[in-house]
Amino acid sequence: MKRHTRFGAIAAAALLAASACTPPLDIKNNDAPDVLRALATPSDVKNVAASSLNTWYIYATTYEPYLMFDVTADRATSNYGNFGMRFNNEEPRIPYGNSSSGSDRGVAETPWNGQYGALGAANDALRAFKAGVKLSSEAETDQYKTLAMFSQAAALTELGLIFDQAFVVDENSEGIPKLSKYQDVITAAMTKWDAVIAASNGKTYEYPTSILPLDKVKFNGTTLNRIANTFAARTLAYSARTKAETDALSWTRILGYADKGISGNAGASFDISVLGDGYVNWYADFPAAINSLWGVPVDVSIINMMSPNVPAKFDGTKVAPGPVHDARLQATSAFDADGNYITGSADFSYEGYVVGQVARGIWKQSPYFYERYHYYGWDTSPGAEGAQPYTLAAENDLLIAEALCRTNGDLARAATLINKTRVGRGHLTPASAGDGAAKLLTYIAYEQDIELFSVVNGLYQRRRLDNLQLGTPRHLPVPAKELETLGLPIYTFGGATQNPGGK
Amino acid sequence: MAFTTPRAWPWRLASAARLFALLLLLTGVAGAQSITISGKVTSEAGQPIPGANVAVSLQNQFYGAVAKDQGTFSFTVPAAVGRGQTTTMTARMFGYGPVKKTVTLTGSSMTVDFVMKADPFRLTELVITGVATETSLNKVPFSIAKVDAAQMKEVPASSPIAALAGKVSGTRIELASGEPGAAPTIRLRGATNLGVGASTPLILIDGVITKFSMADIDASDVENIEILKGAAAASFYGSDAANGVINITTKRGKNGAEGEMQIRTRSEFGSSDIEHYVKTNHSHYWVLNADGSFKVDASGARTMKADGIMDAPYPTSGPDMWRDQLKTYLQGGSFYSNNVQLAMKRGNTNFATSFTSDHDQGIMPMRDGFFRQTARLNVDQAVNPKIDMSMSVTYGTSKYDLPQGSTGAWFPLLQAPPDLDLKWPDAKQTTIPYFPKLPVSKGGALRENPLYNLSVASTAYNRERFLGSASVRYRPFEWLKMDASYGTDRSNRRNNNYTPRGSLTATAQPTDGSLSNSSSNDVAENMQVNAIASKLWFGNLNTTTRASYLVEKFHEVYAYAGGTKLNVSQVPDMSALDPSLLNVSSYNRMMNTVNYMVSQAFDYKDRYVLDALYRKDGSSLFGPDARWADFYRVAGTYRLTEDFQIPHVQELRLRAAQGTAGLRPGFSDQYETYSLSNGQYSKNQLGNKDLKPAIQTEKEYGLNMQFLNRFDLEVVKADRRTVGAFLAVPLSLAASGGFRNQVQNAATIGAKTMEYSLQSNILDRPDLKWTVGLTADHTTQKIEKLGRAAFRVNADGSQGQDVFYYREGEPLGIIYGQKWVHNPQQLLDNPANKSNPAFSLDNYVVNSDGFVVLKANLGKMSEAPIKYIDGTGNDNFVIGDVNPDLSFGISNTIRWKSFAVYALFNGEKGGDIYNFTKQWMTQDERTAMQDQGSRPVADRRPSGFYQQLYNALNANDVYVEDGSYVKLRELSVSYTFSQRLLEKAQVSRLIKGAKFALIGRNLKTWTNYSGFDPEVSSGNDFNFRIDGFKYPNFRKITGQFELTF
Secondary structure: OHHHHHHHHHHHHHHHHHHHOOOOOOOOOOOOOOHHHHOOOHHHHHHHHHHHHHHHHHHHOOOOOHHHHHHHOOOEOOOOOHHHOOHHHOOOOOEOOOOOOOOOHHHHHHHHHHHHHHHHHHHHHHHHHHOOOOOOOHHHHHHHHHHHHHHHHHHHHHHHHHEOEEEOOOOOOOOOOOEEEHHHHHHHHHHHHHHHHHHHOOOOOEOOOOOOOEOOOOOEHHHHHHHHHHHHHHHHHHOOOOHHHHHHOOHHHHHHHHHOOOOOOOOOOOOEEEEEEOOOOOOOHHHHHHOOOOOOOEOHHHHHHHOOOOOOOOOOOOOOOOOOOOOOEOOOOOEOOOOOEOOOOOOEEEOOOOOOOHHHOHHHOOOEEEOOOHHHOOOOOOOOEEEEEEEOHHHHHHHHHHHHHHOOOOHHHHHHHHHHHHOOOOOOOOOOHHHHHHHHHHHHHHHHHHOOOOOOOHHHHHHOOOOOOOOOOOOEOOOHHHHHHHOOOOOOOEOOOOOOOOO | OOOOHHHHHHHHHHHHHHHHHHHHHHHOOOOOOEEEEEEEEEEOOOOEOOOOEEEEEEOOEEEEEEOOOOOEEEEEEEHHHHOOOEEEEEEEEOOEEEEEEEEEOOOOEEEOOEEEOEOOOOOOOEEOOOOOOOEEHHHOOOOOEEEEHHHHOOOOOOOOOHHHOOOOOOEEEEOOOOOOOOOOEEEEOOOOOOOOOOOOOEEEEOOEEOOOOHHHOOHHHEEEEEEEOOHHHHHHHHHHOOOOEEEEEEOOHHHOOEOOOEEEEEEEEEEEEOOOOOOEOOEEOEOEOOOOOEOEOOOOOEOEOOOOEOOEEOOOOOOOOOOOHHHHHOOOOEEEEEEEEEEEEEOOEEEEEEEEEEEEOOOOOOOOOEEEEEEEEEEEEEEEOOEEEEEEEEEEEEEEOOOOOOOOOHHHHHHOOOOOOOOOOOOOOOOOOOOOEOOHHHOOOOOEOOOHHHHHOEEEEEEEEEEEEEEEEEEEEOOEEEEEEEEEEEEEEEEEEEEOOOOEOOOOOEOOOEEEEEEEEEEEEEEEEEEEEEEEEOOOEEEEEEEEEEEEEEEEEEEEEEEOOEOOOOOOOHHHEOHHHEEEEEEEEEEEEEEEEEEEEEEEOOOEEEEEEEEEEEEOOOOOOOOEEEEEEEEEEEEHHHOOOEOOEEEEEEEEEEEEEEEOOOOOOOOOEEEEEOOEEEEEEEOOOOOOOEEEEEEEEEEEEEEOOOEEEEEEEEEEEEEEEEEEEEOOHHHHOOOOEEEEEEEEEEEEEEEEEEEEEEEEOOOEEEEEEEEEEEEEEEEEEOOOOOEEEOOOOOOOOOOEEEOOOOEOOEEEEEOEOOOHHHHHHOHHHHOOOOOOHHHEEEOOOOOEEEHHHOOOOOOOOOEOOOOOOOOOEEEEEOOOOEEEEEEEEEEEOOEEEEEEEEEEEOOEEEEHHHHHHHHOOOEHHHOOOOOOHHHOOEHHHHHHHHHHHOOEHHHEEEOOEEEEEEEEEEEEEOHHHHHHOOOOOOOOEEEEEEEEEEEEEEEOOOOOOOOOOEOOEOOOOEEOOOOOOOEEEEEEEEEEO
């Protein structure tokens, strides 16, 4: 009996010890919050709103699809397979490979995923504000609500500019939305820009530098309002897929926005220039690639515009520039006899070497590189550091000038705006009202290509003027992966037979 | 060699262990009144069997001894306990069947002799894994393989898992990376999931559920390894066991002679090199001067020949001569391994301890490779007749100086231009060795000097590992055993990467340097309580009932900080980093599991065995609405030859089992997450509250037969289905509000395996023994259900192109890509050609490489192969299958007098490899395929043709190669010094045994594969047999000296 008692005591102790060791099975994920936690407190909502802007910026300046866009629009060139640059640089053009398993799938998937990520976060924040979340003051609530609205408008803009159709979703959306044509996506984006402009009008609040670290100017109610106006102007202008659509745009409306933008009548001009932090939070991959002396050289057709002795099509013969018409092209070789690089002082430079294999298409090579913001490029350390314009005040100037030309406006003002860079940086002969609207429009197109070379508008600018090779896709299809998820047929654009109005 | 202070700790540990053991010994002194039992253990031939273990059980306590050199043994039992008792004495010895004798203890001394019968196939050996209690191999109703120290000792392996290669059927083990210190990839039978790198089985070491690299564990410490290959056997281990279970038992002091300290030392020294180099291009397409030198223009640039054919020779001397950069720089690395083992048994206590220090330099230039020190202490102590306890501790440290898994150094080295001296590549840069920017004429715009980063950047990867377990066993009644155990596996890892400020980029631009530090501190714990009741009913029905309760905890803590700008030169400290360019991240994950199990086994007349179990697992890794999962097993075996005599067949056993086991999801899989990076939020995955374990159900049928007294055959058929395998299912982002995917129990994977194993004792004479072991298996696997659209899989991040494609209804492990047209008729399938009235086959021709090309382009730089497009416009096809038709291993041991030769071959027949390395090298024109110099002039193709094969790294059939191979994996030729020789040398008092061996690892590979080694896989997974600039396996030749004291 005693033996059994002792055994019972030991067994009970063992069971007690075992149950005491029983660990909890409900464990919180402390590394990544869920939506409830991400939006649990007003300050969290504020952070989500701020993060949505960062997500928009990262994806609005990354490699995909913008490197492919620049290459297929013949501004830059490359024979590397990375980022869709090689196969969308074939001549004659071939269709974009819209496949969830294709090597170029990232061209469509990256902006789709990225911008819906930004949009989803912005909508979450706006939904929280709508549900009554209040920050420290009404003014602050208003300030961050406007910021989320800005991300919402900016993300919808990218979707409307890049894809032929997309989903329009906002904080009021319920259920599974339907795909909308790009015109409707742009309309939705413009509605949001109008809302941002209205919400920020006359506001004096200031955002911390961590939210959007701008160079030279502060990110506050006023600058946000002016940036939103510029974005609204370029959204509308670049939404056109063809020359006919460009002609049909409301240029009066564009002028109205641009005049209140980062240049124009609203105050001193400024560039939307973001301070890179070396690939921590604020970095822009596209300009880092474009400003490198390596994988994405300048298409010689661009050089030919500044130095006609350089053939517009590269045939393997490395032709140094001269005579040079535009000061933005370095007149002398940037490459000494020893093969060592000499830092140039101009935007475009002749490096004397080509990269990649000639067998992939000789036109995919070029000995010319862009180095206006070389300090930001791939081949610097750490890279993506310093001021990098998302766009320049010059872009807003050119939109004003174009709108003036297209609305029988003040051509003298238009010429002055064009000359800011045409003469100021390119040292070209001044444009004047006497050149007439048509001529001024060609100067504007030239400045768009040369002055705004590293701005993410290569395809947008050239498609709206029908300045693309036959068969170049004018926008991207919905990514195949998304179509597969939705059970919709897969389609694509590009190829010799698909280019209404192509040149 | 003087040990520095940090290395002295193992000796201090050993001293402490001795003191501890001594203290324990003092508690175990036998009582004064005793009965002495002595005797002799011999074989049937009358030979003494030293080492045999003789024991008797009295009042639930074991008393016993180990036979000495002449087979004699002697031990005492307390008279108060034993006198007058009738009990069973048992003699056991590895390689012999156990012998039992019933004795009645009388007087103060008695003699009992044993004659043991050889059991070369160890059928009567006991196993402990997956069964309720210790069970003879020949009564286990499912597959369990056992590998003993004897099978691993001839060629010491880098880790216990590596030691299994080629020795167990149905077990695939490869060193996917030859990197020193890397753990091998292992898979038991087929795939269980569609994740990358998730085939690793559950591994236990002395009861500790391990979570970290097996490369930290010294294989010399291993006593035996038991392997359960699938759910039918592994259901015992529940929701973490669908990949099978490997149970490692380390050496303890229990097998030594009473009171004698056993000391064994082993030293091994040697060197490493590459056995099979990748062949490269010896020709080029530049215009040459009459004297054979390169013709250059004013800027120093070379001119391409008009035909673009790479058939011109490099100069035979001077700076532009051809060099074999691989042979020049892949060093013959050094290797050493020193091991000391001590063991002792005395009274109620035994202990075993060991210390190992080894170094494997590898073959990467400018790197010291992998250094490791491990120490182990195992102690067993009987407290009283009913209670005993055990403790095991392993501590190890290691360091390595290359980023683990990095392909960075191999990529440029394989593509390095052959016509320059990499040490001084640029004549104008005479102060910076390995100057990064290569001269423009020699690829300067394309690649950097592969050796520059190795020369300036540094990596320090340090690991610290602790494994500890303690258990106590209590036997309150004859029929009941209870035990409780605790095990912990702890791993601390630190990683430091430093590039000095001022080091140069590939284009020779000075950088600000970079520095990063990361640390991982992970702790796994498991606690278990078991009660096992065994009883013999009616004299012939033995029942065993077991109830278990197990708790597992796993805690991972990681922190990273780094920056890309050092404000101060030559100070590799975090405080020198520019604070505006910092990157920080961390995670802190806790995973808990609680498991209950009951099992019941019936053994009727030693010939009918039935086993059943039920287990319930609750895990924090399962979704909150699916916290608990159930597992079961039913298994039976029938020993036919116990009922029927079959001529020449000693044993014939049939068995069948069906069971379930699971796989747990990853930590974050159930959660809805916003990703956080440097304080920024972004939407990531949608949560899944219903996430449950993937459940594998396996049916297994086996036949075991011993015949002709020298053969042991096992044939197993295993058919498994894993339902609810995890997949990240993509979501419509707009519909999900920005979430990209959700982890779901979406897929079903089927796998069928046939396994064959034949062990044979071909010769067994006193002076000549020859044993041969053959293992072979064949596995087919299929994605029965995918639960999402077909998708490409990237086997791992860098240099692991996604040539694999998952599609419902197709085999797992197939390579998808484009095919080139080799027959003009294939062009007629293409709808575009069909609808083109101008299309004519007359415009095409087959070139000398067998590809169809446009006739007009033949011989021109524009000559291009043509992709096959079928009638539906599809250009993506199955172009390869990584699954071999047969995997096999052949081991041979021949002993003649004092000499022994051991050789292990293993290999695979069939199974494709995607040679991604070669595809990359095509871009830089470094492959032997592009070398036209040795071809007949009429067959030479322009370089442009091969650039099309490169195909922007998209998968195509040119780079699919047959991966069949046979490898002489292990070879050992040894000589054991006889006792007479030791006596002659007058060292026999000090040295009991001495052995010298020459050892080769990866000595020779027979294959048609063109890469370094066909033993390649990626992502730690056999489904991804892709060669992507991994550290290749290398050959190692060493000498080893072993002494026993």
